[in-house]
Amino acid sequence: MVPYPNVGLLFQVERKLRNYEKQERRLIFLLRHGEVTKDYVLDEINRLKNECQVDEEELQKLKETKNKLSHITDAEIKLNEFCQRVRQNLDNANIQDKRLAIEALDIRVTASTQSIDIKGIIPV
Secondary structure: OOOOOOOOHHHHHHHHHHHHHHHHHHHHHHHOOOOOOOHHHHHHHHHHHHHHHHHHHHHHHHHHHHHHHHHHHHHHHHHHHHHHHHHHHHHHHOHHHHHHHHHHHHHHHHHHHOOOEEEEEOOO
8 A cells, every 4th residue: 555645734724824824813913012123023924924935835745745745545456456456357267368368468578587577557
């Protein structure tokens, strides 16, 4: 099976994104109460927006990776099922049926003293 991306990282980025609005509200609260200057608040809000944008991009990439890995996992399962069916059918096949299977799968074998290379095509 193909592993999913770190799920904890996905949740961590989502949690960070939810906190940006709270951080902006805290800055505005501090400004209202004279604890910080307007320039400081503007600089911090710009910094937060930049961080937020980076985190949104990271979250999008993580979700895309998770989606791609899900498709790969599905394909891996289907490939394993296909190979199992072929194996079972070949076990019960006569020599003529085995030849037909080798032709259908376009099996090519290259052998040398160093290695054996087997290639074929699996219909999707």
